Amino acid sequence: MADPENTLVLETTKGKVVIELRPDLAPGHVERIKTLARKGFYDxxxxxRVIDGFMAQTGCPNGTGTGGxxxxxxxxxxxxxxxVRGICSMARTSAPNSANSQFFIVFDDARFLDKQYTVWGKVVEGxxxxxxxxxxxxxxxxxxxxxMKVLADAA
Structure with missing residues (x-):
């Protein structure tokens, strides 16, 4: 059974997407995503930035990839x-400690990103x-x- 405190539910213009959060991998990033979701930041x-065969990126308040x-x-x-497919990882600049609010969902294997970007979750539905x-x-x-809501708050 999914842990409601570590499950995100996104309603997108294409339908529902459910993400299992991984605080065991990235506790600080999971906390940030939940904090922003609870503030309605992502709504x-x-x-x-959506690249076929690669990933879909979101989380910029300016809608351009320039903000956090x-x-x-x-x-x-x-x-x-x-x-790999369905992984949720944090976007950042060339500076390693620059992730803030932007993240991406991987369409297909993008193993060249391994250990260079922070994985914090995985799409489990949608x-x-x-x-x-x-x-x-x-x-x-x-x-x-x-x-975008934390499942524990959606009940």
Whole structure:
């Protein structure tokens, strides 16, 4: 049974996506994602960078990949979890400790990212909806996260 405190439910313009959080891999990043989700930070944010066969990125309040939350950047929590289909990992600049609010969901194996980006979760339901997200950098009329909630709060 899923742990409601470590399960995210995203309602996207393409349908529901459920993500299992991995505090065992990246406790600081999981805490940040939950904090922002609980503030409603991700509600209405677009998937601003979607590359076919690679990943769908979201979490920028500007919708361009240039912004983050008003919270400080996170210390890297790189781990050995492989970047394979359905993995959720934190976006960052070239500086390792620059992750803040942006994250991406991997469409296909992207093992070249292993141990260089912080994996914090995995899609456990609705990956077929992630597959439908409009491609582009940025996409015209991009898909978005309508709402993102921690399952424990959704009841």
């Amino acid at each position: 209405g944010i677009v998937f601003h 939350s008003d919270l400080p950047d996170l210390k890297a929590e790189f781990n050995a979890e492989p970047h 990956m077929e909806n992630v597959d439908l997200i409009k491609r582009g950098e940025p996409a015209r009329d991009p898909d978005k996260i309508v709402s």
